[in-house]
Amino acid sequence: MSVIKLTGGRVIDPANGINDQVRDIYVKDGRIVAALADGDKVSAEYNVSGRVVMSGAIDMHTHIGGGKVNIAREMLPEDHRGDPVARTEITRSSCGYCAPGTLAAGYRYAEMGYTSCFEPAIIPMNARQAHMEMGDTPIIDTGGYAMLGSDDFLLRMLVANEDQKSINDYVAWILHSTQTLGIKVVNPGGISAFKFNQRKLDLDEQNAYYGVTPRRIIQTLTRAVHELGVPHPLHVHASNLGVAGNVDTTLATMEAAEGRPIHMTHIQFHSYGTEGDRKFSSGAARIAEAINRHKNVSADVGQVLFGQTVTASGDNMSQYRNAAFASPKKSAVMDIEMEAGCGVVPFKYKDQNFVNALQWAIGLEIFLMVDDPWRIFLTTDHPNGAPFTTYPHLIKLLTDRSFRNAMLDTINPDAKAMSNLAALEREYSLYEIAIMTRAAPARILGLTDRGHLAPGAAADIVVYTENADRERMFEKPDLVFKDGELVVRDGKVVKVVRGNTHVVKxxxxxxxxxxxxxxxxxxxxxRMNNFKISDDELCECGGGSKLIPHACGKRS
Amino acid sequence: MTNEASSTVVTEVACPFCGLACDDLSVDTAGEALAVVGGGCAKAQAGFARLGVSHDGASARVGGQPASLEVACAEVARRVKASAQPVFAGMALDVSGMREVMELADAAGGVVDHLYSEIGWRSTRVVQDVGYVTTTLAEVKNRADLIVLVGTDVVSKASRFFERYVWNDEAMFEPAPAARRIVYLGGGLNTAAGQSPDGRAPEVFDFDRARMPEALSTLNALLAKQPVSEAAPLGIELARWQALADALRAAKYSVLVWIAGDFEPSQVDLNINAIMSAVRTLNVSTRSNGLGLGGADGELNASMVHAWQTGYPMRTSFASGIPLYDPVHNGTARLVEQGETDTVVWISALNDKTPPPPEAKVVIAPPTLKLEHEPEVFIPVSTPGVHHVGHFFRGDKGAALPLRALRATRLPSAAKVAAAITAQLKEVSA
Structure with a gap:
């Protein structure tokens, strides 16, 4: 039996309404307990007085595993050369900046205080690969969302006007068969449309073969996910990614959910207007206003940060279009197995480029104008807006207005002039950062034992020394515990453990x-039986990961 | 997964003996050897029969003498520990075998090189240079209206390609499978499988396949509406080339198929680049895709795992403590030739036909592998999909198939052996 005590820390635990209160935390066999029982002997005590204690951070949208990520790795040796991870007594060698190997990704996430990460675009047919890659991502817990909406099985069901119950059964079957935690739709119906040579698909435009519209797919799948009681709302990568004027599509997509829960992902890439000389402008105010008004809507931002990265998406219709902007000039686009597709396009965001600079500002505007930190999530859509290792920098931009405005002064001046960022006074508090990186992702994913520090929670705990420079503070925690094991000390991995896999059934x-x-x-x-992944097989794919199923409260 | 409780036939078995990984096999487990009784092909039948025995009596050998597994693994650990840069070659493994070899190679400061890497790295170079536009087998099965086989008949390496993905009874979309148009680019190919079920012969552009770059240049010029001055490029009248270009433009979902191993090695990246150029030109107005098929002997299991764990493709050296990728420098043959390695460890659980290079002092392989020389250490291993469960990536990158355990054996898996060597190595280090 292992008993750990963290003594005297300043606990920030928004899920339990605790804001900077000095408390002791006890951990027994990987779980937080209220107090020690008679006979419990503390095996390790950590004096963390004066230091900030939060639960482990959760990245609810990060492309860490699956076919497209691996294409990006193979495509970009030039990305990896400058970013090696050396072999040590306890860790293995790996490398990569925007498309890191799984080993590098796991170590780096843990070293930043992240203990759970979710791959948002699992092609059902390729779920095994995603789970294998996540299984080889050390320390952190993982899980993923299965992609539906351009799969021919669902489109045929819609054409045949099959009842909602049958569709719900299919969606549930996919969740079971792919061992995933949620359902994502990517450019609804658009990936299928691209296979029929359509190059764009608006919300109310019909797929040339099936006659089905994206709106109908959104309606059907939001309803299915809701009625099945899957905690995470339908995860929606909306139509018209990256297209000037797509803010209208995005707002209409929110409405298409008809009041049911809907999560709009990397919304920054879907918040563009057509004002100004260059017909490209910020739609952030309209987006934020809509999120503030519609309590059924949540979003992650997909913040752009300047520098080299690679975009990897299931949206091959958009990525085929974006290949024209590839830097360096190469791209991979795939149609995949009557279910989906993918597109990998390296990209360099430049602060002196008008469009890139405005994208940067739009993301920050959305963060700062959405009132409720429980419904807006801190992501860069790794690696699409920037690699996840930029999160501490992003936190500084959100918490420090003077720093933000100093950065704003350096970007393309026309973009600066088109943004209201300078006027936004909000600075996120540590409590709000803890909400958007811990408590809220756990809640929206239904992870009842993660993202908080109450008795019964898994002991995923991070200890920081407070630093007015929030980038310094968040890039290097003092201590990180994973399920009660000390895995990181002073920002370096000291023990490698295997994370769990989160699913719904x-x-x-x-x-x-x-x-x-x-x-x-x-x-x-x-054959169908070779498509389905059993619990035993999942654990093998995951290299021995423990399966954690989360409850669903059926609503129909 | 048997037909009925009393049956000894296991159905819906996935086959690990070529890159197609067909998963509709029925395998009878009653006899001494496994027998494919449904689905499958000659290669599958031979593979399950040859490897699908219990291998009773096979034992590890050190210096030609029987040794325990522990002693043999310790001896391998000692050798890779003493080596400045051991090379782990062969690599015909399932995913878990490759995972464990990766850990071993990193700990040992070695290099990992699959038996097809000499072709594979040239294929990968195309992704690194220009990228690609490709599709997968289920899409071909339901959408393809024009299939161009570029310098390959496919069936010599993957015999059921036409049966399973082209001449199907039905497809989800037009045209009906029997109406598909098949074109072979290159002579000397087995074109019999390209004949439609109703007897329509495929079109064959009969030329010396070593001249594939010229053929693809001609096609690319015509697709780009550039003039071609020759009246009969490669001895085939220009009108036929023009008709092919027109057909590709008119097709709704054409697929250009290649197998990198069927190209001249020096032309692999050149040819795939040219195919991609054609596909990109076509996609401006219609849909067209490449389909690279490979994946035999676990080629993709090795390349996928290597890339996802380290970030780099194979032929990466771990000797310095960080991964250093150089596919030209780190080929097994070159490292041996230049004296840059003194220890070649051959590991192959799926392939018992390809002989290890004479320099391989350690051989970890099925006991059915015929060895020309007794290596200094031999460790017999079981085969994934025959003796133990595992995973196998199909050659189109569209899926990873689950492999079954059909035959009991006392032999360890390659994964277990690699893990045991790693554990010994760490003990030696500690």
């Missing part, structure tokens, strides 16, 4: 397999 009627099995036999490249 909603109830459904297995009779749906009577429809799915013949479909696989007729049209797919594998």
């Amino acid at each position: 909603p109830e459904f009627d297995r009779g749906i397999e009577k429809k799915i099995e013949p479909y696989f036999r007729r049209f797919h490249s594998v």
Whole structure:
């Protein structure tokens, strides 16, 4: 039995309403406990008085595993050369800046105080690869969202006007079969449309073959996810990614959810207007106003930060278009298995480029104008807006107005003139940062034992020395505990553990397999039984990861 | 997963013996050797029969003498520890085997090199130079209206390609599979499988395949509406080339198929680049995709795991403590030739046909592997998909298939052996 005591820390635990209160924390066998029982002997005590204590951070949208990420790694040896991770007695060698190896990614996340990360774009057919990569990402917990909406099975169900219950059964079957935590839709129906040579698909435009609109896909899938009781709302990468004027599409997509929960992902890339001489402007005010008004809507930002990165997306329709802007000049675009696609395009965001600079400002405007930190999440859509290692810098931009304005003064002046960023006075507090990086992601994903420090929670705990320079503070925590094990000290990995895999298993009627099995036999490249990932197989894919299923409260 | 409780036939078995990884096999487990009784092909039948035995009596050897697994692993650990840069070659493994070898190679400061890397690194160079536009097998099965086989018949390496993905009974979209148009670029290919079920012969551009760069240049020029001065490039009248270009432009979902290993090694990246150029030109107005097929002998298991763990493709040296990628420098043959390695460890659990290079002092392979020389250490291992479960990446990168355990054996898996060597190595170090 292991008993740990963290003594005298300033605890910031928004899930439990605790804001900077001095408390002792006890950990017994990997879990937080209220107090020690008779006979418990503290095996390690850490005096953390004066230091800030939070739960482990959670990245709810980061491309850390799966086919497209691995294409990016293979494509970009030039990215890796400058960023090696050396082998030590306890860690292995790896490398990469914007497209790091899984080993580098796991160590770096842990060294920044992140203990759980979620891959948002798992192609069902390729879920095994995503789980294998996440299984080889050390220390952190993982999980993912399965991509639907351009899969021919669902589109055929919609054409056949199958009832919502059957669709719910299919969605639940996908969650079980792919061992995922949520459902994502990417450019709804658009990836399928691209295979029929359509190059854009607006919310109310029909897929050339199926006649189905993105709106109908959003309506159907938000309803399915809601009725199945999956904690995480439908995770939506909206239509028209990156296109000037897409703010209208994004607002209409929110409305298409008809009041049901909907999560709009990397919303910065979907918040563009067409004002000004260059017909490219910020739609942040309209987006923030809509999020503030619609309590059913949440969003992660997908902040752009300047420098070299690589964009990796399931949205091959958009990525084929964006390949024209690739830097360096190369790109990979794939149609995949009657389910989805992917596109990998290296990209360099330049602070003197008008569009890039305005993208940077738009992301920050959204952060600062959305009132409720429980519904706006800190992401760069790693690596699409910037690598995750830039999070401490992003936190500084959000918490320090003078720093932010100093940065604003250095960007493309026309972009600066088009932004209201300078006028935004808000500075995020540590409490709000803890909400958006811990408590809120745990809540929106249904991770009841993560993202907080109450008794019963998993002991994923981070200790920081407070520093007015928030970038310095958040890039190098003093201590990081994963399930009660000290894994990082002074910003360096001191122990490597294996994280868990988070999934949901909603109830459904297995009779749906009577429809799915013949479909696989007729049209797919594998048999249905070889598509499904069992619990035992998942643990093998994950290299021995423990499976943590989260409850679903069925609503229909 | 048997038909009925009493049956000894296991159905829906995935096959690890070529890059297609067909998963519709029925395998009878009743006899001494495994027998493919449904699905499959000659290669699958031979593979399951040859490897699908219990290998009773096979034992590790050190210096030609029987040794325990522990002693053999300790001897390998001692050798890789003493080496400045051991090379782990062969690598016909499943995912878990490759995962464990990666840990070993990093700890040992070595290099990992698959038996097809000499071709593979040239393929990967295309991704690093220009990228690609590609598709996967289920898309081909349902959408392809024009399939151009570039310098390959596919079936010599992956015999069921047409059966499973081209001449299907039905497809989800137009055209009906039987109406698909098949074109072979290059002579000397087995074009029989390209004949449609109703007897329509495929089109064949019959020329010396070593001249593929010229053929693809001609096609690219015509696709780009540039003039071609020759009346009959490669001895084939220009009108036929023009008709092919027109057909590609008119197709709704053309697919250009290649197998890198079927190209002249020195032309691999040149040819794939040229295919990508054609595909990119076509995608301006219609849809067209490349389909690179490979993946035999776990080629993609090795390349995928290597890339995701370290960031780099294979032929990366871990000797300095950080990964250093140089696919030209770090090839096994070159390292041996230049004296830059003194220890070649051959590890192969899926392939018992390819002989290890004579320099391989350590061989970790199925006991059915015929050795020309007795290595200093031999460790027999079981085979994924035959003796133990595992995962196998299909050659189109579209899926990873689960492999089954069909036959009991006392032999360890390659993963277990690699992990045991790593553990010994760390003990030696500690």
